[in-house]
Amino acid sequence: MPELPEVETIRRGIEKKIINKKIIGIEVVRKESVKNNSIQFAKELINNFIIDTQRKGKLLIMELKNKKNLIARLGMTGQLIYSAENQKRKHTRIIIYFKDRTKLYFNDIRLFGYMKIIAEKELNDIKAKMGIDPVEKNFTANKFKQIIGKRKRILKSLLLDQKLIAGIGNIYADEICFEAKLIPARKVNTLSGKEIKKLYNSIIKILRLAINNRGTSFSNYVDSNGKKGNFSNFLKVYQKEKEYCRNCKNRSIKKITVAGRSTRYCASCQK
DNA sequence: AAGATTGTTGCTTA
């Protein structure tokens, strides 16, 4: 469940710690978690430096000194843990050793995540195929209107489509729809101008609030220090189907399937 | 103990 706010929290967490530290060792515990040949992967990284970090959507990018990039996709259960201590666990798949004896652990329970070293061109191609990152400045109300355009898609499926907007997953899609007071199953062509504006504001509001609270931990997400995120305390519909709605105080939070995903919404607050 | 869960990709169908 690392979505945009969780990946951003991890990025901020490792940024200052790993930059310009010499990599002196690589341990590929599970070679399928590296999308390059694991020998090549290690060879590229040893004696190299991570000089900057970036994020687009849920993709974490570590720029290397030789112009290549180490990318990490966390999938559903990926973690990046930075520590001076030995933190190797059952689910540790890759370990990066730095010269100052600190380490970066890539853990992944369900194995949907991976790391890969790619050249600049491939990175640009990947980025170009992704939609706009909604916390960037160029994600304007007009831009969002353009994305909706004449589409007739189900609202939630549009929010989850990484080729249109990059970074929203199942948790934040539901929370954004609640904030906007819109039923996730609505078709976007039925939204009024006012509703679109409210939706746009909700996307930015929820994602920024979640980043400021270091993301959501509901199962195994932790930041680079191994700490849980606080946004779990702000969730209003996600996993609240047995509870009273925070807003209308009715027991009206429904759980349905939309766009193939479990979806929660308040039948009384959302229209 | 089968079903739910989560993100992404790719295939099929309309």
Next chain:
DNA sequence: TTAAGCAACAATCT
């Protein structure tokens, strides 16, 4: 071209 639905990937929890 656009969109929906589904399977696949894998492990864990209920």
